[in-house]
Amino acid sequence: MNRRHRTILVTGGAGFVGSHLATLLKRDREGAKVIAFDNLKRRGSELALQRLARAGVAFVHGDVRQAGDLAEAGAFDLLVDCSAEPSVHAGYDGAAEYLVDTNLGGTVRCLEAARRHGADVLFLSTSRVYPIAGLRGLPLARLGDRLDLVPEAGGPGWSHAGIACEFPLAGARSLYGATKLASELLVHEYGAMYGLRTVVDRCGVLTGPWQMGKVDQGFFVLWAARHLYGGPLAYMGFGGEGLQVRDVLHVEDLHGLVDRQLASIERHAGCTYNVGGGRERSLSLRELSALCGRRIEAVKAIGGMADTAPADVPWYVTDARPAQDAAGWMPERSLDAILDEVFRWLTDHRSMLEPILGMSGGHRTSERGLESEA
Numbered sequence: 001m002n003r004r005h006r007t008i009l010v011t012g013g014a015g016f017v018g019s020h021l022a023t024l025l026k027r028d029r030e031g032a033k034v035i036a037f038d039n040l041k042r043r044g045s046e047l048a049l050q051r052l053a054r055a056g057v058a059f060v061h062g063d064v065r066q067a068g069d070l071a072e073a074g075a076f077d078l079l080v081d082c083s084a085e086p087s088v089h090a091g092y093d094g095a096a097e098y099l100v101d102t103n104l105g106g107t108v109r110c111l112e113a114a115r116r117h118g119a120d121v122l123f124l125s126t127s128r129v130y131p132i133a134g135l136r137g138l139p140l141a142r143l144g145d146r147l148d149l150v151p152e153a154g155g156p157g158w159s160h161a162g163i164a165c166e167f168p169l170a171g172a173r174s175l176y177g178a179t180k181l182a183s184e185l186l187v188h189e190y191g192a193m194y195g196l197r198t199v200v201d202r203c204g205v206l207t208g209p210w211q212m213g214k215v216d217q218g219f220f221v222l223w224a225a226r227h228l229y230g231g232p233l234a235y236m237g238f239g240g241e242g243l244q245v246r247d248v249l250h251v252e253d254l255h256g257l258v259d260r261q262l263a264s265i266e267r268h269a270g271c272t273y274n275v276g277g278g279r280e281r282s283l284s285l286r287e288l289s290a291l292c293g294r295r296i297e298a299v300k301a302i303g304g305m306a307d308t309a310p311a312d313v314p315w316y317v318t319d320a321r322p323a324q325d326a327a328g329w330m331p332e333r334s335l336d337a338i339l340d341e342v343f344r345w346l347t348d349h350r351s352m353l354e355p356i357l358g359m360s361g362g363h364r365t366s367e368r369g370l371e372s373e374a
């Protein structure tokens, strides 16, 4: 633990990742003040407020687009930036303003606040910084119920171990990915110019209890919820067979890494890491269906839609070895353990969660299938 971090501001602190990090950072730092800052835009984020209060985390209702709101949060010596419009599909409908203002403008406002207070910064970025065409161009073949790289294949920044930070960055990546990449550059630029210690974690798919899964973000939880509560499910894109692959990391395993990075932040300052569960925790949607099917009684019918959404990619597995080596960290939870925990949580809190995650949840569920995202 870094004793300098006595007041921690977690933006997006009522969101899935932010609320977990805020409560766990508070749990491990006796006497430290942890503030969760959130505008509660994400449906379901309001459910985090009780958990935050129980954990002793202060809450400030504010918007990262507003410098005045951030000023109201007061001084801090560590910023953990988890606020975002986190869907890679955002903006394709022509409504880009909120996405850009929050994901890029909001980062600038946060960095300005960090600069004023001389705070360290840990920024949650995404695997979506890697270009869509580059990822779609990987040589893949069907292997059982999933796509995988063909044997012996490898190239700059990619191998059977996954996608590394060296993966070429030229090409379009969605506005979500672009705002995150631009934010990463600014985060480290503020570090270099103003002497802030900055760390960027580019995460693949994160999951765990209290993720308010939507069709376009948080597929692991939504897939489990639809199996348990009912509601439409369809494989979407790449032929509609559910062969696309992602790796998954439990949010508490992410915390394990973040905790280590913060403890020796001088060693990680200026660094960008790919963070994810890796090949061992990778699966296709089809394989996820099989795992869910083992946990329910009825057989669930799953449709297929061949059309591929513009930002979707068929295969993303994180090569997290540099992050592991630099921090001496390894994820602990297996896919089965993660899914068991998610099913338990969905069962225990059914009345609270079903309106959000079930068939009647207003999460653009209707006739759309499920895309894969990070």
Ligand SMILES: NC(=O)c1ccc[n+]([C@@H]2O[C@H](COP(=O)([O-])OP(=O)(O)OC[C@H]3O[C@@H](n4cnc5c(N)ncnc54)[C@H](O)[C@@H]3O)[C@@H](O)[C@H]2O)c1
Pocket: 011, 012, 013, 014, 015, 016, 017, 018, 037, 038, 039, 040, 041, 042, 045, 062, 063, 064, 065, 081, 082, 083, 084, 085, 086, 102, 106, 124, 125, 126, 127, 202, 203, 204, 205, 206, 207, 212, 218, 374
């Ligand atoms: N969950 C994943 O699989 C994943 C993967 C890669 C990267 N990330 C990144 O991790 C971070 C957290 O993602 P998450 O999954 O917790 O998403 P989330 O939607 O659950 O949390 C984001 C929070 O930010 C808040 N927010 C949105 N706009 C805001 C604004 N203008 N001002 C203040 N708060 C605002 C939302 O209300 C929400 O509570 C994001 O930066 C996301 O890009 C997440």
